[in-house]
Amino acid sequence: MRFTIDKEQFLKGLLIASHGIGAKSVLPELLCFKLELTDAGLDIEASGSDLTIWTLVPSKINGTEIIRNAQPGATLISAHVLTEVIRKMDGKEISLEVIDNRIAKIEDGTASFKLNCISAGEYPDISNDKNGVALVMPCAELAKLCEQTAFAAFEKDTRPILTAINLSAQGGTLTAIATNSARLSRKEVSIDPSVRFVANVPAKSLVEVTRLFEGAEEVEIVVAPKKILFSFGTTLVSSRVFEDDYPVNGSIVPQSFNYFLSVNAAQFLNAIDRVSILSRDHGTVVKLSMDEDRVEVSSSGDQTGSGVERLAAVQYTGSRLDIAFNALFVTQAVKAVGSEDVTLCFTAEMKPFVVKNPNDESIVELITPMRTR
Amino acid sequence: MRFTIDKEQFLKGLLIASHGIGAKSVLPELLCFKLELTDAGLDIEASGSDLTIWTLVPSKINGTEIIRNAQPGATLISAHVLTEVIRKMDGKEISLEVIDNRIAKIEDGTASFKLNCISAGEYPDISNDKNGVALVMPCAELAKLCEQTAFAAFEKDTRPILTAINLSAQGGTLTAIATNSARLSRKEVSIDPSVRFVANVPAKSLVEVTRLFEGAEEVEIVVAPKKILFSFGTTLVSSRVFEDDYPVNGSIVPQSFNYFLSVNAAQFLNAIDRVSILSRDHGTVVKLSMDEDRVEVSSSGDQTGSGVERLAAVQYTGSRLDIAFNALFVTQAVKAVGSEDVTLCFTAEMKPFVVKNPNDESIVELITPMRTR
Structure with missing residues (x-):
C-alpha cells in the first residue's frame, strides 16, 4: 500500500475513526486503525467494545484530488500513534508507504517516521451489512433527541439495560426513553408511519454518533439483529444493542x-x-x-x-x-x-x-x- | 461582627486568601477563613501547611466606600462554602452578620444564607511580624525569576529540600537555583549590595505568591528565622522555609x-x-x-x-x-x-x-x- 494524501482530510478521517477505539483493549489489533486503500479512497476502520466506525477519505472531493500516487492495499497501525504523528506533522501533504507489511514509512518533507504495522489479516472481520429496518431522518433531529434524553440514562449500572436509550418506532412516531429509575426522559419525533422497530442503544454510542455528524444533513438508521447502524456523509457507525426488554415504557x-x-x-x-x-x-x-x-x-x-x-x-x-x-x-x-x-x-x-x-x-x-x- | 460590603471586592479578597487553604487539613479551623473587621477594613486570613495569607479588603478604595454599616468583630467560616456562596450571589452589595458567634447570616436582597461559624478564638495564632532581612523588588522581576526556575524543582520527593528554590542574596546579586538532580536552573538578578540572606523556599509557595501579584508593582521580601514573608498591595504571605543546607550551588x-x-x-x-x-x-x-x-x-x-x-x-x-x-x-x-x-x-x-x-x-x-x- 502506498499513497500521498491531503493532511487535513487524512487527519479529519483519523479523528472520526478514533471515536471507535475503546479505552482499553487486550487485543493489540483493536488499538489499531485498519487502513484500506481502494479506488474510492482510504477507508479507516476502528472497533471498540460497543462501536465500530468505518469512515472514507475520498480520492477526490468536488473534483479536487485528495489522494494521489495510490497503490491499493491494507494494514493496521496504532490508532493513537498514527493520529498524533499526523496531527503534529506540518506538511500540507503526507506520503505513507507500507514496507514488507511491517513498517509504515510516513513523510511530509520535514519529518520522517517509521511506524510498526500489523498485517491487515489479523483484524477481526466485522460486518457492515445494512440489512434491516431503515429510517432516514435529519441529523439535527437525531442529535436533539439524543441531547434531550441521553443524560437521563445510567452511566454505569448493575442493570446494564438502564445505560441504554430505548428507541421505538411505531404508528408514525419515534419515541426515545432513557431512565436511571429515579428520573426519566421521553422524546417523540414524527417519522414515516410504515417504519416499525425497537432497539435499546447504549446511550454512550448514540452520543458518540451524534458528535460525528459535523456537516452531514441526513442520517440513515438501520436496525438489524443485535446491532444498529448509522450512516451519514462518508461514515458508517455500527453499535451493539441490548437484547433484553426495556423495563419501562412511556405510559408511566x-x-x-x-x-x-x-x-x-x-x-x-x-x-x-x-x-x-x-x-x-x-x-x-x-x-x-x-x-x-x-x-x-x-x-x-x-x-x-x-x-x-x-x-x-x-x-x-x-x-x-x-x-x-x-x-x-x-x-x-x-x-x-x-x-x-x-x-x-x-x-x-x-x-x-x-x-x-x-x-x-x-x-x-x-x-x-x-x-x- | 456586622458589615455590608461591595461584592466584587469581597470576592477578590476571598479568592486571594483561598490560595492559603491546604487541600487537606484535619483541623476544621484550618478549612476556614478567619474574618476580622476593623476600622481599616476586613482582614481575611487563611493558613495551610506551607503558607499563611493575610489580605485586607479596605474600607475605602480611592475615596469610594467598600464597607459600610460596620460593627467590628471576628469569626471563622468555611473557606470553600463562603467563597462559593459569595461567588454565586448576584447582588452588587452583600451584608454579613454574625449571630451568637455561631451563625453568619449573609444576604444580597435575593438569596439568604445562614452559614455555620466557629469562634475566632479557635484559630491558631500565627505571627505576621516582619522582623528580618528585607529586600524590595519589582513584582515582575520576582515573577520572572520564579517562572524561569520553579519548574526545575521536584514536585514531590524523598529529599524534600529538592522541592525548594534556593534563594541567596550576596554581593549585589540575588541567585535562585532549583534542581531535581538531573537538571538545574539558575537565575541571577541585581539587587541592593547591602542585602545578604539565604532561604530555601518551597517552589510551590513561590509560584502561589507570584500568582497573587495581579496589579501590584513592588514586593517586599522579608527573610526571618524559619519563614519568609512577601508583602505586596494589601496582601501579606508567609511561607515556611527548609532549614537544611541546599545540596548544590551555582558553581556546578x-x-x-x-x-x-x-x-x-x-x-x-x-x-x-x-x-x-x-x-x-x-x-x-x-x-x-x-x-x-x-x-x-x-x-x-x-x-x-x-x-x-x-x-x-x-x-x-x-x-x-x-x-x-x-x-x-x-x-x-x-x-x-x-x-x-x-x-x-x-x-x-x-x-x-x-x-x-x-x-x-x-x-x-x-x-x-x-x-x-
Whole structure:
C-alpha cells in the first residue's frame, strides 16, 4: 500500500475513526486503525467494545484530488500513534508507504517516521451489512433527541439495560426513553408511519454518533439483529444493542396533575445552583416550597448551614406543597426541555413530577422526589 | 461582627486568601477563613501547611466606600462554602452578620444564607511580624525569576529540600537555583549590595505568591528565622522555609565548552514534540545527532517505531556528537530561557550540557544527558 494524501482530510478521517477505539483493549489489533486503500479512497476502520466506525477519505472531493500516487492495499497501525504523528506533522501533504507489511514509512518533507504495522489479516472481520429496518431522518433531529434524553440514562449500572436509550418506532412516531429509575426522559419525533422497530442503544454510542455528524444533513438508521447502524456523509457507525426488554415504557408518565408551577428557567436554575452549595454533604437535595403567595427554593447541610431564595417570576396554581428533589436531576431536566419558561406539574408530595416545555409537547421529563430528613 | 460590603471586592479578597487553604487539613479551623473587621477594613486570613495569607479588603478604595454599616468583630467560616456562596450571589452589595458567634447570616436582597461559624478564638495564632532581612523588588522581576526556575524543582520527593528554590542574596546579586538532580536552573538578578540572606523556599509557595501579584508593582521580601514573608498591595504571605543546607550551588555549571549548537527555539521544540510521540514507552528520550553537515532530532520506541527530523535553521560548531536527553527537561529549559534562538553548549557526550539565551547571561539551564540503550 502506498499513497500521498491531503493532511487535513487524512487527519479529519483519523479523528472520526478514533471515536471507535475503546479505552482499553487486550487485543493489540483493536488499538489499531485498519487502513484500506481502494479506488474510492482510504477507508479507516476502528472497533471498540460497543462501536465500530468505518469512515472514507475520498480520492477526490468536488473534483479536487485528495489522494494521489495510490497503490491499493491494507494494514493496521496504532490508532493513537498514527493520529498524533499526523496531527503534529506540518506538511500540507503526507506520503505513507507500507514496507514488507511491517513498517509504515510516513513523510511530509520535514519529518520522517517509521511506524510498526500489523498485517491487515489479523483484524477481526466485522460486518457492515445494512440489512434491516431503515429510517432516514435529519441529523439535527437525531442529535436533539439524543441531547434531550441521553443524560437521563445510567452511566454505569448493575442493570446494564438502564445505560441504554430505548428507541421505538411505531404508528408514525419515534419515541426515545432513557431512565436511571429515579428520573426519566421521553422524546417523540414524527417519522414515516410504515417504519416499525425497537432497539435499546447504549446511550454512550448514540452520543458518540451524534458528535460525528459535523456537516452531514441526513442520517440513515438501520436496525438489524443485535446491532444498529448509522450512516451519514462518508461514515458508517455500527453499535451493539441490548437484547433484553426495556423495563419501562412511556405510559408511566402521569397524564393529570393537581399543582402547576410556571417559572423562568434561568432564574430557577440559578437559585438551585446557589442554594445547593450547602447540601453537598448529603447528595445535593433542594426543596421547593410553594403556595399562592410565595415560591421558595431552599437547601441545608449539617456541616455548612442553610440557604433560601424566593423566586420572583413565577406563577403557581394549587394549595401549599413542599417537594424535595435531587438538584442535578431537576437542573438537567430544565436544561433538556430547552425553553425560556418551564412548567412543573405535580400530583402529590411524594409522587413523581413532570418538567415540561409549555410550547413543545414532544419532550417530557419525569422526576421522583426525595425524602428530606 | 456586622458589615455590608461591595461584592466584587469581597470576592477578590476571598479568592486571594483561598490560595492559603491546604487541600487537606484535619483541623476544621484550618478549612476556614478567619474574618476580622476593623476600622481599616476586613482582614481575611487563611493558613495551610506551607503558607499563611493575610489580605485586607479596605474600607475605602480611592475615596469610594467598600464597607459600610460596620460593627467590628471576628469569626471563622468555611473557606470553600463562603467563597462559593459569595461567588454565586448576584447582588452588587452583600451584608454579613454574625449571630451568637455561631451563625453568619449573609444576604444580597435575593438569596439568604445562614452559614455555620466557629469562634475566632479557635484559630491558631500565627505571627505576621516582619522582623528580618528585607529586600524590595519589582513584582515582575520576582515573577520572572520564579517562572524561569520553579519548574526545575521536584514536585514531590524523598529529599524534600529538592522541592525548594534556593534563594541567596550576596554581593549585589540575588541567585535562585532549583534542581531535581538531573537538571538545574539558575537565575541571577541585581539587587541592593547591602542585602545578604539565604532561604530555601518551597517552589510551590513561590509560584502561589507570584500568582497573587495581579496589579501590584513592588514586593517586599522579608527573610526571618524559619519563614519568609512577601508583602505586596494589601496582601501579606508567609511561607515556611527548609532549614537544611541546599545540596548544590551555582558553581556546578561548567564554564568552558567544546561544542556549540545555535537553533531556532520554536523549530527545535516542534521537532522534539513530533519525534517524542514515539518514545513514550521509555520516558520520552530524544536524541540529538550533530555534525557540521546536519543536525537531526530522533526518537524511537519498541512498540511504536521511530522518527527523525533534520533541523533547518541551525549553526553547529564542533566535531560529531550524539546526545540523548529527557524531552521534557529540554523543552522546559528552552522555554525558560525565553529567546527566539537558543544556544546549547556541550563538553562531552555523557556530561551535563547547558541551554542559554544568547542575549541574557542571567539565566542558565543545566541538563544531564541520558544513556540510550
